[in-house]
Amino acid sequence: MEPVPTYDSGMIKDLRDRYSISQAVLASVLNTSLSAVRQWEIGDKHPSGPSLKLLNILDRKGLEALI
Numbered sequence: 196m197e198p199v200p201t202y203d204s205g206m207i208k209d210l211r212d213r214y215s216i217s218q219a220v221l222a223s224v225l226n227t228s229l230s231a232v233r234q235w236e237i238g239d240k241h242p243s244g245p246s247l248k249l250l251n252i253l254d255r256k257g258l259e260a261l262i
Contacts, residue, residue: 199251204238210250214258224261225249 202210211221218232225232225246234240242250252260 199247202235202242202247202250202254204236206254207232207235207242207250210253214253216258224253224258 207221211218216224218236219229222229222232225242226249227246231240231242231246235242249261
């Protein structure tokens with residue numbers, strides 16, 4: 196298995212823009228809080244654990260893979 200890459204604030208915003216979803220929708224898809232997504236996008240915090248893996252699935256396989 197490949198290691199899961201890290202996602203910085205710009206990459207997370209780019210993913211949201213690619214799928215035209217709001218922070219609230221991304222939070223729901225990742226089963227995390229809106230506050231967490233906001234903090235990731237401003238760079239205060241970074242996703243880890245299951246959220247990081249789900250972001251990677253979203254990046255590689257698309258939104259349909261998570262809903």
